[in-house]
Amino acid sequence: MAVVKPKVAFYWMGTCGGCEESVVDLAERILDVVAAVDIVFWPVALDFKKADVEAMEDGSIAVALINGSVRNSEDEKMGKMLRKKAGLIVAYGACAHLGGIPGLANFHTREEIFQKVYIEAPTINNPKKIIPQLETEVNGVKLTLPTIYNTVKKLDDIIDVDYYIPGCPPHPDLLMGAVQAILSGNLPPHGSVLSPNRNMCDTCPLERKEDKIIMKKFKRIHQIIPEEGQCLLEQGVMCLGPVTRNGCDAACMKVTMPCRGCYGPTDEVEDMGTKYASALASIWEETDEEDVIRMVKSIPSFAKMVYYFSTPSSILKRKKMEVIP
Amino acid sequence: MTVEIIEKAEFEPNILMFACNWCSYAGLDLAGTSRMKYPVNVTIIKTMCSGRIEPTFVMKAFKDGIDGVIISMCHEGDCHYMDGNYKTIRRFHLMNNMLESFGISKDRVMMVGISASEGAKAVKVITDMVETVRTLGPIELGAD
Ligand code: SF4
Ligand code: SF4
Ligand code: SF4
Numbered sequence A: 001m002a003v004v005k006p007k008v009a010f011y012w013m014g015t016c017g018g019c020e021e022s023v024v025d026l027a028e029r030i031l032d033v034v035a036a037v038d039i040v041f042w043p044v045a046l047d048f049k050k051a052d053v054e055a056m057e058d059g060s061i062a063v064a065l066i067n068g069s070v071r072n073s074e075d076e077k078m079g080k081m082l083r084k085k086a087g088l089i090v091a092y093g094a095c096a097h098l099g100g101i102p103g104l105a106n107f108h109t110r111e112e113i114f115q116k117v118y119i120e121a122p123t124i125n126n127p128k129k130i131i132p133q134l135e136t137e138v139n140g141v142k143l144t145l146p147t148i149y150n151t152v153k154k155l156d157d158i159i160d161v162d163y164y165i166p167g168c169p170p171h172p173d174l175l176m177g178a179v180q181a182i183l184s185g186n187l188p189p190h191g192s193v194l195s196p197n198r199n200m201c202d203t204c205p206l207e208r209k210e211d212k213i214i215m216k217k218f219k220r221i222h223q224i225i226p227e228e229g230q231c232l233l234e235q236g237v238m239c240l241g242p243v244t245r246n247g248c249d250a251a252c253m254k255v256t257m258p259c260r261g262c263y264g265p266t267d268e269v270e271d272m273g274t275k276y277a278s279a280l281a282s283i284w285e286e287t288d289e290e291d292v293i294r295m296v297k298s299i300p301s302f303a304k305m306v307y308y309f310s311t312p313s314s315i316l317k318r319k320k321m322e323v324i325p
Numbered sequence B: 001m002t003v004e005i006i007e008k009a010e011f012e013p014n015i016l017m018f019a020c021n022w023c024s025y026a027g028l029d030l031a032g033t034s035r036m037k038y039p040v041n042v043t044i045i046k047t048m049c050s051g052r053i054e055p056t057f058v059m060k061a062f063k064d065g066i067d068g069v070i071i072s073m074c075h076e077g078d079c080h081y082m083d084g085n086y087k088t089i090r091r092f093h094l095m096n097n098m099l100e101s102f103g104i105s106k107d108r109v110m111m112v113g114i115s116a117s118e119g120a121k122a123v124k125v126i127t128d129m130v131e132t133v134r135t136l137g138p139i140e141l142g143a144d
């Protein structure tokens, strides 16, 4: 009798496609994965339809890896359907884990975004000012679109998530590790983030050269020619390493870029943005309130910087809306 | 319309006040022992130093329905841990910047120096904050 291989599904929601790409980044290791599992659903690569999954028995898929944020009503429906069909749900990548870059939309309303994207953007030619509609008729045929939500959500806002693989996108080693853990049944506790619970500075190859970090000016990486091999925070660049979880092999610092926090916080940190504000306040020396205010004003979009990948998982989650629909 | 007016009139702000042990809490103590009156709307949390107060606490307070937050510290140069309150000043302004992005009015947070001898100032600060927040109305967060 043939060995029954565990069924695996990949799905994408509000995604950029980078997470899908990271699966391909497994390179030849993908053959090991394909040999060990039976991929039953993967819209980007294989021709299985939603109806095929709907026809499956509940719980018959061993694991569904879902990437992307919950951006619209279809994402939510698909997430709920996959939750029924799969024994394990893995939130794959920063968007599913924390809300990701699409989560920055939470600092605006849907209307503001439609206005900007479909009407005001300099590259747009839309004289009729058409914005996405839920329903439209073309040659007598009614076409529908899912509702884009005002608020971007992370996967565990709509369904129970068993494991998280962080990163934008995740390092292929993390995916490989997770696949092996699932196949061997050697799984960590429910709800774990499958990446080391230590902070980035721990494995960062850039060195601290001073005894004490003192920031005189906040800089962005394009504004300086960085010293090779020296900690970027020491050089005045706002690196999010101190509040970010490890597991990417310090990918950005290896090429002298600051960490922007895509792996999210460690287990102990509830909100990486406020934590970073706390940390940053201790490493600059201004004591005069006016100077402090001037320094803070010198940072463009501080909140968007510290919540670059995690607005939907911050304590406040989104900007207050004037009219709540 | 009428319903709205009644709700506004009945709104009693919930204010959270962080006070450092060495100056501000002693100042509040003085207000108490001197039998000064202050609004019941305030809940006071003592920390050893204002430098312990993290923006995380304030955001959580708002999320849990607090309408206004006072961060009270030693006057400049008086912090018993030397520079705790300077960190507070920097944290406060970074936090304010973030709160603005989340659409929360700057008037819902206040940073103030209160010394051990300033019981009357403590009472005035609390009373003023309650009134300011009363006009702002209850905290409303993102929702949806
Ligand atoms: S986590 Fe990053 S790579 Fe993955 S879908 Fe989101 S934006 Fe793309
Ligand atoms: S702050 Fe950034 S550059 Fe400095 S050690 Fe940490 S991760 Fe590396
Ligand atoms: S260094 Fe930071 S931003 Fe870069 S990949 Fe790692 S976690 Fe993401």
Ligand code: FES
Pocket: B020, B021, B022, B023, B024, B048, B049, B050, B051, B073, B074, B078, B079, B080, B081, B084, B085
């Ligand atoms: S002890 Fe009062 S502010 Fe530090």
